[in-house]
Amino acid sequence: MEVKPFLLDIDELISQFIESESISFAEFKRIWLSERFSFIFESMPSTNLGFLMQSFYAHSLGYIFSSGPLSNRLGGLYCLYCLYETQPFKPPLRIYLSLGELRQLKNFVVDSKRSNLHVVKALVKRMLEKNAFLFGSVGVDEGSAAERVNELIDIQNAQVQMAYDKLFADSRLEHVINMDMGAELDIESLKKRSRDYAVAKQRAIKEASRVIDVGNVKHMIENGRLLIGDSVEKTAADWSRHKEAFYKQTGFRVPTNQPNVPTDSERNHASPEDDGNEDDEFGRELEES
Incomplete structure (x- = not known):
């Protein structure tokens, strides 16, 4: 120039x-x-x-x-x-x-x-x-x-x-950005409850099929359907990937309890x-x- x-x-x-x-x-x-x-x-x-x-x-x-x-x-x-x-x-x-x-x-x-x-x-x-x-x-x-x-x-x-x-210091925003969604939602417990619910639902529909036509609801117990616990687990994994991308784009990282030691550049500037x-x-x- x-x-x-x-x-x-x-x-x-x-x-x-x-x-x-x-x-x-x-x-x-x-x-x-x-x-x-x-x-x-x-x-x-x-x-x-x-x-x-x-x-x-x-x-x-x-x-x-x-x-x-x-x-x-x-x-x-x-x-x-x-x-x-x-x-x-x-x-x-x-x-x-x-x-x-x-x-x-x-x-x-x-x-x-x-x-x-x-x-x-x-x-x-x-x-x-x-x-x-x-x-x-x-x-x-x-x-x-x-x-x-x-x-x-x-x-x-x-x-x-x-x-x-x-x-981000000591704020609700910091909590959200650093949030481990899997831990927040207790995914393991949610997955167990959703599996138990799926088994109970399957058993109830089978029992009902002995006395009534369950054709309209049979699809609810077909194999291959994604359980709610598995769906939330996938969402949590997506959240973690997006969070890492945010860190890379902004330079913001999860704060640690270690004291911040200034770099030579920060001392000079x-x-x-x-x-x-x-x-x-x-x-x-x-x-x-």
């Missing part, structure tokens, strides 16, 4: 903002609207949207963390904010931010406040409140956009598994709660700065 044309559009947008010799967010929005820049989303291909959006975000972050003039850095922040706010995706694709970049962003907020540019703090705080950031470990200078997207996929997979655990903690901590730092 060719990303460069899209990134050149972002460069041109920020370049126009720099040439305006303004540092106001209102001026950047005016240029964005005059260029109808939101149409960038309509020209995106229908595949690899996550890769493209993270490439846009990373390119804007590159301006923010550059050593260039303030107008460059502001242009990057304004562009990042507008890309996030105007994207058509629901839920919105979050902005990947490494922990090192988080520190750089905090420093940018502190520096801008010293210069009486309170708009920087306001925009960053608004993005935090919207949970716009997803924290990871690969920085802009440490890996490609593809590596960042791969880490995002790993994080999201971990979050999906966590969602399964929360959804932030969980949804970790994201919230980072947001809260960063938000407090912003308030204190």
Whole structure:
């Protein structure tokens, strides 16, 4: 996929903002609207949207963390904010931010406040409140956009598994999904009762045949008829097969009593709660700065 044309559009947008010799967010929005820049989303291909959006975000972050003039850095922040706010995706694709970049962003907020540019703090705080950031470990200078997207996929997979655990933990749904239908219905006892009933029915019809015509009900005792116990046993076996298929499709497994030992990947990746903690901590730092 060719990303460069899209990134050149972002460069041109920020370049126009720099040439305006303004540092106001209102001026950047005016240029964005005059260029109808939101149409960038309509020209995106229908595949690899996550890769493209993270490439846009990373390119804007590159301006923010550059050593260039303030107008460059502001242009990057304004562009990042507008890309996030105007994207058509629901839920919105979050902005990947490494922990090192988080520190750089905090420093940018502190520096801008010293210069009486309170708009920087306001925009960053608004993005935090919207949970716009997803924290990871690969920085802009440490890996490609593809590596960042791969880490995002790993994080999201971990979050999906966590969602399964929360959804199914100690719930009636968990009981149903993990249910052993054979044990629940006591199939062995049911099969015995159905066999006893079949024998009793056969004996009763034979006894009745001595005094009346049983032709209309004789089919009820013919050999080869599936007993109710056997039918339920077959249904339970089908349930077990479907349950295994569900496990394979979703990755959800029967919980054990063993304590969960996190994998190396899970240790390195932030969980949804970790994201919230980072947001809260960063938000407090912003308030204190």
